[in-house]
Amino acid sequence: MNIRTPKDWELPESAVTDEAIYRLRNRRDFLKTLGVGLTGAALGTRGLLAAAAGFPDKENPLYPAASLKPTAYNFITSYNNFYEFGTGKDDPVVYANKGWKPDPWTVEIAGLVRAPAKFAVNDLVAKLGGIEQRVYRHRCVEAWSMVVPWDGFPLAKLVALADPKPEAKFLKFTSFLDPKNAVGQQDSHFGWPYVEGLRLDEATNELAFIATGIYGKAIPNQNGAPLRLVTPWKYGFKGIKSIVKIEFTDRVPSNTWQRLAPDEYGFYANVNPQVDHPRWSQSSERVIGGGIFAGRQPTLMFNGYEKQVAALYKGLDLTRNF
Numbered sequence: 001m002n003i004r005t006p007k008d009w010e011l012p013e014s015a016v017t018d019e020a021i022y023r024l025r026n027r028r029d030f031l032k033t034l035g036v037g038l039t040g041a042a043l044g045t046r047g048l049l050a051a052a053a054g055f056p057d058k059e060n061p062l063y064p065a066a067s068l069k070p071t072a073y074n075f076i077t078s079y080n081n082f083y084e085f086g087t088g089k090d091d092p093v094v095y096a097n098k099g100w101k102p103d104p105w106t107v108e109i110a111g112l113v114r115a116p117a118k119f120a121v122n123d124l125v126a127k128l129g130g131i132e133q134r135v136y137r138h139r140c141v142e143a144w145s146m147v148v149p150w151d152g153f154p155l156a157k158l159v160a161l162a163d164p165k166p167e168a169k170f171l172k173f174t175s176f177l178d179p180k181n182a183v184g185q186q187d188s189h190f191g192w193p194y195v196e197g198l199r200l201d202e203a204t205n206e207l208a209f210i211a212t213g214i215y216g217k218a219i220p221n222q223n224g225a226p227l228r229l230v231t232p233w234k235y236g237f238k239g240i241k242s243i244v245k246i247e248f249t250d251r252v253p254s255n256t257w258q259r260l261a262p263d264e265y266g267f268y269a270n271v272n273p274q275v276d277h278p279r280w281s282q283s284s285e286r287v288i289g290g291g292i293f294a295g296r297q298p299t300l301m302f303n304g305y306e307k308q309v310a311a312l313y314k315g316l317d318l319t320r321n322f
């Protein structure tokens, strides 16, 4: 029998369960844990409302683990940022599904590596040993958040396959260019294609992930088909979608949002409730899809993944390196 110890960032049960059943059961268990029947007699109004809405009371000891309840599929796939297909949250679901076909798709691994290569997506996934599931918090720099059950593979596996040379210190990720089908790319001021970067040690952290699916289904176009980066301790803009090239370099890649607004967006983009965006607070976040009682919840340092990633930034001034 194959017994495996869950990692400390893992949610015990998730998207493998039907979404509706999962949500229902979780809510029932949550109420049971709190020791209340349906009348909710033992809870104050605030606690009861929080539980009924499927979100925990801040004062409850289950917080924040209980908040890792996956956001409903329809919210994850219809409230998006994907500027190649427009700037509105509801643009990508429409325009990324009109004419743009991210299949077949080739991704290139290049730069300071011993094994440069071009792979068809399915071949790459097979070579890396298939896909696994990760339920992660997803926190946008705009101060909204979700919880997403991703499918995909650890980025560290791809790094090992590429076999970086000793001079390689960073990874530069590049998204596709297709102004004919990606209407947003017809506005050239953005400076397409979208580019992101990671330090090599960030890329090999156990949390760094390349997603190929959501809720056990192929990743929808609007979420970055067929391959997108997921770094849950960083703001969502680091999670570059629809990657065509991963280049290993010895210098810091100039990422799109930092190039566009260097005073507002940096290279690191680590979630940090103590360092505000110049135009808004980062201390709390609006929970997407949580229902009318969900409201806002406090933002956690490194989005709740401090234990896994804090060591990467030891000695770094996070106020300057935002």
Ligand code: MTE
Pocket (backbone or CB within 6 Å): 076, 079, 080, 081, 082, 083, 084, 138, 139, 140, 141, 175, 194, 222, 223, 224, 235, 236, 237, 238, 239, 240, 241, 242
């Ligand atoms: N990747 C590309 N290529 N283009 C984009 O506009 N937007 C980023 C990131 N990746 C973006 C991108 C931003 S700002 C966020 S918050 C996340 O994607 C949103 O991911 P989601 O739509 O799956 O929630």
